Amino acid sequence: MRAAQFSNSGEGNSSAKLIKNLLIISIIADVAALAASAFAGFGWAYIIPIGSLLLLAVVSYVFLTRGNLIPAQVILPSSLFVVITYIIAFPPGYGLHDINLLAYAVVISLASLTLGQRGAFAFTFLIILAVMGIGFAEIRGIIVSPTSSLTLPISPVAISIVVLAIAFIQRALINLLSESGERAQISEKEVIERNQKLQEFSSNLENLVQARTTELDIANRVNEHRAHMFQAIAQVTRAIISTQNLQDLLPQITQVISQQFDFYHVGIFLLDSNNEFAVLSATNSKGGQKMLDRGHKLRVGQIGIVGTVAENGKPRIAFDVGMDANFFNNPDLPETRSEMALPLFSSRQQLIGVLDVQSVEVNAFSQDDIQILTTLTDQVSVAITNARLYEETQKALLESDLLYRRNIQTGWAKFTRAQKLSGIRKQGVKANLLFEPVELPGSQEVTHSGDIFQKKADQDDQNTHMTIPMKLRGEVVGLLNIKTDGDREWSPDEMDIINAIMERAALSIDNARLLAESRKIAEKERVIGEISSKVSSFTNRDNILQAAAAEIGRVMPGAEVIIQLQKKNDQDR
DSSP: OTGGGGTTSHHHHHHHHHHHHHHHHHHHHHHHHHHHHHHHTOOHHHHHHHHHHHHHHHHHHHHHHTTOOHHHHHHHHHHHHHHHHHHHHSTTOOGGGOGGGGGHHHHHHHHHHHHHHHHHHHHHHHHHHHHHHHHHHHHHTSSOOTTGGGOOTHHHHHHHHHHHHHHHHHHHHHHHHHHHHHHHHHHHHHHHHHHHHHHHHHHHHHHHHHHHHHHHHHHHHHHHHHHHHHHHHHHHHHHHHHOOOHHHHHHHHHHHHHHHHTOSEEEEEEEOTTSSEEEEEEEOSHHHHHHHHTTOEEETTTSHHHHHHHHHOOOEEESSGGGOTTOOOOTTOTTOOEEEEEEEEOTTSOEEEEEEEEESSTTOOOHHHHHHHHHHHHHHHHHHHHHHHHHHHHHHHHHHHHHHHHHHHHHHHHHHHHOSOOEEEEETTEEEEESSOOOOTTHHHHHHHOOOEEEOOOSSOOEEEEEEEEEETTEEEEEEEEEEESSOOOOHHHHHHHHHHHHHHHHHHHHHHHHHHHHHHHHHHHHHHHHHHHHHTOOSHHHHHHHHHHHHHHHSTTOOOOOOOOOOOTTTO
């Protein structure tokens, strides 16, 4: 009863389905056989057993539908065995020569399907007993059929051997099918296991791909962030190289840092001359601009993170400003959640300011941000130092240039006063020296502006005038006037030649002036040296005073020279 043992298992369900299908086929076949027997007029000899078989099949089906598998397993092959035996053994059956004897093979098959191998051999044994009994009854004349005379003693044995052979062949086939089924199950399990492994591999591969994709995304974001950092460094470097003015340089730096790092506010504070306040000097945000307009400054060491850094010169980072006691809650920057302040040092490691960076996010600063901004602060510090040096140098150059211009003006004023000659007038081949200044057209305008003056001919004056300044290192030291008859236009080449001549003339005159001054200074030094030599040659006071008075009188002939030594009383001491 192997099939009954699995009534609640998957195999039991398969057996139930199989028996159910066999019962349905049996019922249909029985109904068809009854109809055929009635139609052919076989009589009750066939109708009764077929009807009994139909009844048993229906009963088995009822048991099966109620969940009772065993009655159906037993009744189905048993009823068929009984009906076949009845049809063969009793008239009008033909005994061992009846064609219905072949139906015993169906009984064995049904028993094998419903009851397993043991059931098949049990019904094989019953069939052999039935064959032996029918054969013995035919030989003894107990059962008489039209073919009883043909039955030999060997016939039941031969049929039994055939039945037994059918049973063994069927068993072999079933074993073969079972082995094939087991192999199929094993193959199915292997396929399932392989599919599971493939699914696991696919899942692992998907996870790996997803992990690698995530890593690549993170790496791309990191690389992109680093690219922005390097771009910021490059832009700050370009700004430093291209701009020397602090008022232009510092706002550019704050804009670059804010754009490349996506920071809410960037400000640069510079210490005042007394190092008492950190003064906001540049910013990028609107709130910072308001602070800049009102001259925002923080007292060093007292107010805010910037004030703290301006005092100790150490970087300070507030990843959450709400947790930092030194944070200054600025109403102009209400969205600040993180703040970083980095010191700015000069080349002599002197604290000169603070770079202040603020973000609207908590924990907004990564380690890369800190490193890059530290590098930027070094560049900004160098830029501020260089810009200040540049401003100081420009200021010194401007002062030097002003002093030089004054020296030129003073020197030329002395030179022109010392010279009796004021200029020269040339017309054609005739040249006249000028000992008094001449009023020239546009002279005052040219002297003050340093530009060329031109006056075209008109009804009052039929001549064309052009007055050109004679410049020496930007200072007007003389004038050139050219007058021609009628309306005249000077070409660019003529103007270039005139300007070149005037420039060289000014340099030559200035060289002559400097040479004269040098000679005068040399003569003065020579006279002073001679007087000093004569005076220092004496050791007596009277002789020294006489020599000094004599030398001064020689230098200034006709002048009265008095040298008097001052005497002080004890009260004056």
